[in-house]
Amino acid sequence: MSFEIKIWGCRGSIPVSSPDHLKFGGSTACIEININGNVVIIDAGSGIRELGTELLKRGTRTAHLLLSHGHYDHIMGLPFFYPVYKADMQLHLWSGHTNCNPCTHDIISDFMREPYLPVSLDIMQANMNFYDVKEGAEIDLGNGITAVSCATNHPGGCFAWRVTDGKQSFVYWSDHEHGNDEVDARLTQFATGADVLIYDAMYTDDEYPSKKKGFGHSTWRKGCEFAQKAGVKQLLLFHHAPERTDNQLEAIEAMAHKIFAGASAARDGQIIKLD
Ligand SMILES: [Zn+2]
Ligand SMILES: [Zn+2]
Numbered sequence: 405m406s407f408e409i410k411i412w413g414c415r416g417s418i419p420v421s422s423p424d425h426l427k428f429g430g431s432t433a434c435i436e437i438n439i440n441g442n443v444v445i446i447d448a449g450s451g452i453r454e455l456g457t458e459l460l461k462r463g464t465r466t467a468h469l470l471l472s473h474g475h476y477d478h479i480m481g482l483p484f485f486y487p488v489y490k491a492d493m494q495l496h497l498w499s500g501h502t503n504c505n506p507c508t509h510d511i512i513s514d515f516m517r518e519p520y521l522p523v524s525l526d527i528m529q530a531n532m533n534f535y536d537v538k539e540g541a542e543i544d545l546g547n548g549i550t551a552v553s554c555a556t557n558h559p560g561g562c563f564a565w566r567v568t569d570g571k572q573s574f575v576y577w578s579d580h581e582h583g584n585d586e587v588d589a590r591l592t593q594f595a596t597g598a599d600v601l602i603y604d605a606m607y608t609d610d611e612y613p614s615k616k617k618g619f620g621h622s623t624w625r626k627g628c629e630f631a632q633k634a635g636v637k638q639l640l641l642f643h644h645a646p647e648r649t650d651n652q653l654e655a656i657e658a659m660a661h662k663i664f665a666g667a668s669a670a671r672d673g674q675i676i677k678l679d
Pocket of ligand 2: 473475579
């Protein structure tokens with residue numbers, strides 16, 4: 405039995421590349437959860453390109469892709485996820501944050517068209533199955549793996565996801581603005597007891613109230629608070645602001661670690677093995 409999580413992209417908003425972004429990486433949101441060889445992907449940010457290359461190498465021909473929402477930083481990598489051009493690939497895509505307005509298929513097809521992109525969904529030869537899910541409905545991803553969603557507080561809607569094999573569990577709680585007590589409590593409950601929690605830690609305490617309130621994101625300190633309340637084992641700070649340098653992230657990581665011992669800042673390429 406193995407339960408492995410790999411970070412393929414942990415940046416928020418837009419991919420970045422500079423000498424100040426080498427340690428934590430510059431690709432946008434993409435996480436792979438590999439449970440006994442079964443691949444569940446959360447979000448298709450720019451980091452999914454490299455994951456696609458890796459899946460082709462491994463010979464993986466089936467994957468589930470859970471979308472938190474349709475903002476560019478979470479879907480922009482999909483046209484560059486090369487398995488979608490392979491006729492023997494099965495890709496199951498799930499979302500539900502819009503309540504089917506638009507549905508999952510249209511979220512993707514609307515962004516993949518001229519004049520924004522030269523390729524459309526029709527060119528993708530993979531067998532792509534689109535599903536629309538209701539918040540809180542448990543979905544069966546096969547081989548004993550299930551996923552369930554919980555709505556976050558984010559412009560246009562967004563889902564947090566909890567993926568489990570019945571033993572280990574992983575919670576992806578990104579693109580969320582704290583401050584609505586009821587929503588925060590529901591999500592804390594949702595994350596309870598997770599082995600690993602990924603949280604939207606885009607801002608610092610200084611930035612948030614003065615400039616960023618209402619933008620739909622949170623702070624690393626709130627992440628520590630929720631992680632403690634939810635009794636999770638590990639917290640990964642995620643959705644790093646594009647301008648956040650490696651040095652700043654290391655400083656944030658050190659401060660977060662003092663508040664919550666299981667806290668660290670996510671970095672591209674990082675692998676977490678649960679047993
Ligand atoms: Zn985002
Ligand atoms: Zn967003």
